[in-house]
Amino acid sequence: xxxxxxxxxxxxxxxxxxxxxxxxxxxxxxxxxxxxxxxxxxxxxxxxxxxxxxxxxxxxxxxxxxxxxxxxxxxxxxxxxxxxxxxxxxxxxxxxxxxxxxxxxxxxxxxxxxxxxxxxxxxxxxxxxxxxxxxxxxxxxxxxxxxxxxxxxxxxxxxxxxxxxxxxxxxxxxxxxxxxxxxxxxxxxxxxxxxxxxxxxxxxxxxxxxxxxxxxxxxxxxxxxxxxxxxxxxxxxxxxxxxxxxxxxxxxxxxxxxxxxxxxxxxxxxxxxxxxxxxxxxxxxxxxxxxxxxxxxxxxxxx
Amino acid sequence: xxxxxxxxxxxxxxxxxxxxxxxxxxxxxxxxxxxxxxxxxxxxxxxxxxxxxxxxxxxxxxxxxxxxxxxxxxxxxxxxxxxxxxxxxxxxxxxxxxxxxxxxxxxxxxxxxxxxxxxxxxxxxxxxxxxxxxxxxxxxxxxxxxxxxxxxxxxxxxxxxxxxxxxxxxxxxxxxxxxxxxxxxxxxxxxxxxxxxxxxxxxxxxxxxxxxxxxxxxxxxxxxxxxxxxxxxxxxxxxxxxxxxxxxxxxxxxxxxxxxxxxxxxxxxxxxxxxxx
Numbered sequence: 001x002x003x004x005x006x007x008x009x010x011x012x013x014x015x016x017x018x019x020x021x022x023x024x025x026x027x028x029x030x031x032x033x034x035x036x037x038x039x040x041x042x043x044x045x046x047x048x049x050x051x052x053x054x055x056x057x058x059x060x061x062x063x064x065x066x067x068x069x070x071x072x073x074x075x076x077x078x079x080x081x082x083x084x085x086x087x088x089x090x091x092x093x094x095x096x097x098x099x100x101x102x103x104x105x106x107x108x109x110x111x112x113x114x115x116x117x118x119x120x121x122x123x124x125x126x127x128x129x130x131x132x133x134x135x136x137x138x139x140x141x142x143x144x145x146x147x148x149x150x151x152x153x154x155x156x157x158x159x160x161x162x163x164x165x166x167x168x169x170x171x172x173x174x175x176x177x178x179x180x181x182x183x184x185x186x187x188x189x190x191x192x193x194x195x196x197x198x199x200x201x202x203x204x205x206x207x208x209x210x211x212x213x214x215x216x217x218x219x220x221x222x223x224x225x226x227x228x229x230x231x232x233x234x235x236x237x238x239x240x241x242x243x244x245x246x247x248x249x250x251x252x253x254x255x256x257x258x259x260x261x262x263x264x265x266x267x268x269x270x271x272x273x274x275x276x277x278x279x280x281x282x283x284x285x286x287x288x289x290x291x292x293x294x295x296x297x298x299x300x301x302x303x
Numbered sequence: 304x305x306x307x308x309x310x311x312x313x314x315x316x317x318x319x320x321x322x323x324x325x326x327x328x329x330x331x332x333x334x335x336x337x338x339x340x341x342x343x344x345x346x347x348x349x350x351x352x353x354x355x356x357x358x359x360x361x362x363x364x365x366x367x368x369x370x371x372x373x374x375x376x377x378x379x380x381x382x383x384x385x386x387x388x389x390x391x392x393x394x395x396x397x398x399x400x401x402x403x404x405x406x407x408x409x410x411x412x413x414x415x416x417x418x419x420x421x422x423x424x425x426x427x428x429x430x431x432x433x434x435x436x437x438x439x440x441x442x443x444x445x446x447x448x449x450x451x452x453x454x455x456x457x458x459x460x461x462x463x464x465x466x467x468x469x470x471x472x473x474x475x476x477x478x479x480x481x482x483x484x485x486x487x488x489x490x491x492x493x494x495x496x497x498x499x500x501x502x503x504x505x506x507x508x509x510x511x512x513x514x515x516x517x518x519x520x521x522x523x524x525x526x527x528x529x530x531x532x533x534x535x536x537x538x539x540x541x542x543x544x545x546x547x548x549x550x551x552x553x554x555x556x557x558x559x560x561x562x563x564x565x566x567x568x569x570x571x572x573x574x575x576x577x578x579x580x
Contacts, residue, residue, distance in 0.1 A: 055458035062428020
């Protein structure tokens, strides 16, 4: 049903190394138990900015410009929506080693409505210079991203966590951050390229014939290597709880167009409709009206 | 430097600034002229830095949040030795990093600007780091008065006041004009003193930001202040100061005179005697 497991995988080692490694953690509204623990260790290293995402990123940049290792944490899409100017024009432009961790509880955000849906972070962040970003689909990726952060990130980094992505997908490949994608399921005929929650949904879907499933968890990813995989399959589907325009599918098709690759890619992504922007309900309802539920990916694969 | 020497320096800086802008046809002339004396006093009298050790951890930091005024820092950085005259002459040439908005890759520059409302928050982070290191370095941040219409400024003001960042000095260039109008006609920031004090800041006001003596006075105890509050200094200035045909004309924001008008600008600044007698 979802938990804070991936958040704790990211932050517990940072708590352990808070003082020794000169970490600073900035969060919105004293978000979550780990931050209370950090305040007890050293209140000067656990900074709450209140509900002020723009200032969160700006303060993080100032600390990074002073040689500090900075990680921010906030919920929902506001770190990249409200603070996009600060992300793009301060953190990324100055290539600062700040890690922005955002967390989404999709089960809750479906009830809260469109303002809380993280359906366009890929699109916006892919345009930011120097930025690496990750969508965490399971604990294995969370551990890999945690190791990356602890190894000392050299530039701006964004990590998307979702409460629903706290399991062990028992993927056939381990996450390789340099490559930026990993095969989660072997299969034949069709290939599903997914991210975050959609990887989990795809893995839970009962297909007539099991497709291969690749988790494109990192950006930038090795697009040449990914196309080597793509071209092995008859049918390729991008499955993503983000909107179609400017997303992973668009990026792949843009590359294909530029390189003379003739390959159709089907998009099963969030469709922006009045129902999406004006109604709310259980997560299952949201997935259904957005066109990103089990039925949608099953239809695209089995069709 | 004494008052007279600082006034002469400010004069030289303004002339050189105008020359490079007119030569390239780029630069926010009026915005830079409103803060020329502030910048001169900061760099030649107030701020602590070591040219032999530019990365000295305890150097003071300067963040030009109203970054459209940043070109005025280029002749200063040249004069004090961070960049060369040859480098200065690349201003706004194709491929140069020396642009109309300053970048962190320019020696002596601590912040990449161009988008308003960000620099004060970045300064808060710098001040927090200094405080936690028990360093006595100060962080100076210059914001525009119309920049204070940006909501993010007030997130940072509230944060700094609440967290008692006494090593943070926010200087508000109160030239009274935005891009297209006087701010009293758009969204005024008055009463600034009450606002800043309400957010837990110490507030001081300089009535004439082109008067070197007044500026020296307001900064005189900035390092040894007894208060544990961050300091805001509202400095009353004139946008386009020293050039009558550029003052009190808001639509000239971002405009750079060219041709005969450009020559006139440079000559007027050369002949300007304000503060030199």
